[in-house]
Amino acid sequence: MAxxxxxxxxxxxxxxxxxxxxxxxxxxxxxxxxxxVRELREARGWTQAKLAAEAGxxxxxxxxxxxxxxxxxxxxxxxxxxxLEAVLDVRITPRLSTx
Numbered sequence: 001m002a003x004x005x006x007x008x009x010x011x012x013x014x015x016x017x018x019x020x021x022x023x024x025x026x027x028x029x030x031x032x033x034x035x036x037v038r039e040l041r042e043a044r045g046w047t048q049a050k051l052a053a054e055a056g057x058x059x060x061x062x063x064x065x066x067x068x069x070x071x072x073x074x075x076x077x078x079x080x081x082x083x084l085e086a087v088l089d090v091r092i093t094p095r096l097s098t099x
Contacts, residue, residue, distance in 0.1 A: 034065050034066040034069075
């Protein structure tokens with residue numbers, strides 16, 4: 001059990017570092033976007049190479065994106081959505097107030 005406690009403590013220490021929460025959130029967003037694109041691609045029965053060709057990208061760029069390794073620009077998201085015949089919906093919504 002000591003090992004689990006050590007990992008928990010290490011995570012707490014890392015998350016307390018300046019910028020850690022923002023970096024974690026950016027990584028989570030990149031992962032979620034990649035997962036969604038992968039699921040849409042797989043539902044069509046496409047390979048990464050097929051999606052790359054349809055979106056005007058390289059297969060390695062699609063692989064990095066699907067793995068959450070990159071945070072894409074809006075134009076890249078538009079190309080992927082268009083290739084997958086999907087709708088890109090980008091919005092900013094207010095957080096719920098804790099008052």
